[in-house]
Amino acid sequence: MPRLGAKVCLLRCTLLSSLLLLLVCSIHETEQNSYCQQIITEKHLAELEELADTQMQHPGRVSFKFINKMQLNDSVCYVKAAFPLLGKILERTEFKENSSNAKKMQMVRSMYSRIDENVDPCIREEDDEERKLSQMCFEEFTTSPYEMLVLVKQFFQDINQLLQNQETFEKDCSQVYSRTCLGPKKAGSSPEQRRKEPAVKEGRWEPLIYITVASVVAVLLAMGGLLFYKYKSRVVERSLEDGDCDPEEPERRALQGARGCPELETQDL
Secondary structure (H helix, E strand, C coil): CHHHHHHHHHHHHHHHHHHHHHHHHHHHHHHHHHHHHCCCCHHHHHHHHHHHHCCCCCCCCEEEEEECHHHHCCHHHHHHHHHHHHHHHHHHCCCCCCCHHHHHHHHHHHHHHHHHHCCCCCCCCCCHHHHHHHHHHEEEEEECHHHHHHHHHHHHHHHHHHHHCCCCCCCCCHHHHHHHCCCCECCCCCHHHHHHHHHHHHHHHHHHHHHHHHHHHHHHHHHHHHHHHHHHHHHHHHHHHHHCCCCCCHHHHHHCCCCCCHHHHHHHC
């Protein structure tokens, strides 16, 4: 009996420990979700939109590496692959010191850092294999500053939507990357520019067509000149052989219809 009581006590302690562990894990997960869901607010997104609007008339162009969301076609993997690139964009985007835009950008950088600074990051970092494959999805974009900041805002909206849905970002995206990405690309354009690319590519063929046509015409002219020269030579040779014509005037007689020499004409009469 004493041994049985000890076993029962041990079983109870084990069950109690397991329940406590599950409770602690559940509380931690709830706190983690709550923390991540509160990082990106509507105020942050509104200020990002205002920041983009201030650059609407900016004439310059900016180049940066990012991920083509439409090509990847997986929201979780898109965020995991593009999240490190977003940090680089925010680092290099500068405004006049102490200006309202500079303060807004600092707020955006702080928001970005909070996503990744917790003990358990809101977006799980890629492992070595994922990171290597995700780099094959990088594209080089060239857009206006306004379009770049709109892209930043949309990306934060995508992150926020996933966090509100309690996405853990634990998905292994290796297969998605290897299936859809063939290697680094130089897309170099905004969506508006990409719609114009087919027309531009077609326009590039026009000079080549003109050059080809001109080359063919030049070859035909050269061949025609050569044939005409041979024809004239034969006319002169025949005139000399048939009538002992004056070799000094073959061209004049060829133009007159190659009538022959005067002596031949007298004989025919």
